Amino acid sequence: MEFDELSNKVIGCALEVHKALGPGLMESVYEKCLSFELTNSDLRNETQKALPVNYKDVRIDCGYRIDILVENKLIVELKSVDKVLPIHQSQILTYMKLAGVSTGLLLNFNVAKLKDGIKRFVL
Numbered sequence: 551m552e553f554d555e556l557s558n559k560v561i562g563c564a565l566e567v568h569k570a571l572g573p574g575l576m577e578s579v580y581e582k583c584l585s586f587e588l589t590n591s592d593l594r595n596e597t598q599k600a601l602p603v604n605y606k607d608v609r610i611d612c613g614y615r616i617d618i619l620v621e622n623k624l625i626v627e628l629k630s631v632d633k634v635l636p637i638h639q640s641q642i643l644t645y646m647k648l649a650g651v652s653t654g655l656l657l658n659f660n661v662a663k664l665k666d667g668i669k670r671f672v673l
Contacts, residue, residue, distance in 0.1 A: 553670055556593075556624050557655060561668060563587035564657050568664040577630045580659045581617055584628070588620060595620045601648050616645055625654040634658050634669065646673050 553561070567583045581597055588595040601614040618626040627642040634656065642654045651673075658667035 554653065556621060557653065557670060559591060559593060560588065560620055560624060560626060560655060561657075563591055563593075564655075564659075564668075565664055568659055571659075573630070573660045573662065575630060575659070577617070577628045577659075580628050580630060580657075584626070584657075585618060588618070593620055594622070601645060603648060614645065614648070616649065619649070619651070623651065623653065625649060625651050627654065627656050629656065629658040629667075630660040631658060632660060634667070639669070639671070642671055643673070646671065 564584055566587050567580060571579070571583065585595055585597050596619045597617065599616040599619045600611060601616050602609040602611045616625050617628045620626060625642060625645050627645065629638055638656060642656050646652065646654045654671040656669040656671065661667040
């Protein structure tokens with residue numbers, strides 16, 4: 551996979567988490583462990599970052615949360631599902647647009663090999 555340096559670092563951390571834990575756990579477990587790995591790799595990250603909607607010049611908190619925002623440049627959306635659906639892809643693209651972030655990773659940890667659960671998005 552030919553990705554930018556930040557995406558590659560995040561994927562490396564995700565591979566470490568998947569290697570240690572394997573598939574089948576809840577997304578929240580992968581989120582906490584990935585945040586730990588990112589921090590240990592000196593990558594600033596925020597988990598469950600609120601994502602308000604701007605509507606007619608009013609910021610409205612609609613309950614949207616970015617799973618992990620890395621270096622204020624990359625949105626990481628985590629899944630632990632049998633199959634990534636189009637709605638999951640739409641979700642990360644919407645979060646990217648709302649946050650003004652041009653790069654995102656959709657990581658599905660519920661796969662035998664994490665490389666099969668990685669999808670990168672660029673706006």
